Amino acid sequence: MDGLAFTKSGEARASGVKKWQTMVVAIAATSLTSGAMAEVSESDEASVAGASSEQQSEKLPFATGEKLSYDISLLGIRAAEADLRVSGAANDGFRFRADGRTVGATDSLFGLRETATCSVDETLTPSLCRFSSEKRSGVRRRELKFDSSSGNVRERTLHEGKREEKEIHFDSGLSDVQDALSGLYLLRSKMPEAEGEVVKFRSMRKGKPINVEATFRQVESVSTPAGTFKAARMDLRIVEQQEAGATTAASVWLSTDARRLPVKMTAAAPIGTLEASLKAATGTVGRALAER
Numbered sequence: 001m002d003g004l005a006f007t008k009s010g011e012a013r014a015s016g017v018k019k020w021q022t023m024v025v026a027i028a029a030t031s032l033t034s035g036a037m038a039e040v041s042e043s044d045e046a047s048v049a050g051a052s053s054e055q056q057s058e059k060l061p062f063a064t065g066e067k068l069s070y071d072i073s074l075l076g077i078r079a080a081e082a083d084l085r086v087s088g089a090a091n092d093g094f095r096f097r098a099d100g101r102t103v104g105a106t107d108s109l110f111g112l113r114e115t116a117t118c119s120v121d122e123t124l125t126p127s128l129c130r131f132s133s134e135k136r137s138g139v140r141r142r143e144l145k146f147d148s149s150s151g152n153v154r155e156r157t158l159h160e161g162k163r164e165e166k167e168i169h170f171d172s173g174l175s176d177v178q179d180a181l182s183g184l185y186l187l188r189s190k191m192p193e194a195e196g197e198v199v200k201f202r203s204m205r206k207g208k209p210i211n212v213e214a215t216f217r218q219v220e221s222v223s224t225p226a227g228t229f230k231a232a233r234m235d236l237r238i239v240e241q242q243e244a245g246a247t248t249a250a251s252v253w254l255s256t257d258a259r260r261l262p263v264k265m266t267a268a269a270p271i272g273t274l275e276a277s278l279k280a281a282t283g284t285v286g287r288a289l290a291e292r
Contacts (some may be wrong), residue, residue: 003005015022019136025148027029032191036197038265038284059281060188060258061191061258061285062185062188062189063257063284063285064086064283065283066086066281066283066285067086067280067283068084068085068261068278069278069279069281070142070225070276070277070278071225071276071282072274072276073274073275074272074273075272076272078104079102079104081103081108082098082099082100082101082102083098083099083194084097085097085099086098086248086283087120089120090119091121092121093121094120094124094126094185095114095117095118096116096119096120096185098114098117099115100114100115101113110135112135114132115130115131116129116130116131118182120185121184124178124182124185125146125175126178126237127143127172127180128143128146129143129182130144132140138160140159141157141159142156143157146174147174148173148175150216151170152168152175153168153170153177153204154168155168155175155204155207159174168292169207169209176200176201176202176231177201177202177209178201179203183201183203183212187199187214187254188261188262189260190230191254195217196216197215198213198215199216200213200214210238210239212237212238213236213237213240214234216232218232219232219233219256222263225283226262226263226277226278226279226280229257229263230256231253231263231264232252232255232256235249235250236250236251238253250265250266250267251266253265258285259281259285261278261284262267263278264276264277264278
């Protein structure tokens with residue numbers, strides 16, 4: 001996610017909000033990997049088949065039917081809300097979906113609506129991810145197609161009526177390459193066991209490969225509208241140097257029970273802190289809680 005730009009003009013403020021839009025949809029954890037927003041028709045979407053939630057929940061902290069809802073605040077003021085959903089997809093995979101929207105005075109000003117989807121296989125390897133952002137000033141869309149045979153990710157974007165297409169190549173293949181949304185679920189599935197341990201994966205930002213590291217800092221008590229949780233704080237950062245003003249770090253708190261719920265997420269910005277707090281969780285895995 002790009003950082004917020006701040007000037008005294010209303011136009012610059014709109015630009016700043018535009019730059020934190022990915023936070024609203026992908027929530028904070030891996031939104032820092034996103035570049036331009038994006039594109040394309042739904043005609044290429046993989047066919048959806050119902051995967052067995054019982055089988056999935058045996059090895060993952062989430063299952064088909066899960067829905068997580070968040071309040072998102074900027075400078076401590078509620079500005080947006082978002083939902084994360086998990087549904088079944090072909091070949092025992094998943095389809096992740098995030099929907100975000102501004103609320104209150106922020107909605108009156110920007111009227112922002114965002115949707116992100118990502119289809120993954122049973123190993124959480126993405127195949128097709130899309131992002132769409134609509135607000136009063138226009139539409140942005142993005143599509144990513146992952147081709148494991150070539151090690152390329154094809155990116156198609158639409159912004160201000162201009163379409164662009166490019167291929168992003170990963171020399172060592174796509175086995176650990178994630179989109180922002182799928183990366184959040186990967187982090188849940190690979191949450192470290194001990195403080196100081198690191199989860200690493202690759203992604204892309206503004207058409208270039210990047211490396212992301214998530215470090216388990218400590219277990220904290222986190223209070224949200226959904227309740228109080230014992231949660232592991234994971235600090236994320238982009239390894240490569242980015243342009244001045246870019247947001248290159250974020251934090252996510254994952255519950256230490258079997259569900260590994262992202263109960264809180266934050267990202268620092270020049271004019272304040274963005275925070276997503278869990279307000280409801282339904283359809284979570286039915287296993288007994290397993291707090292550490």
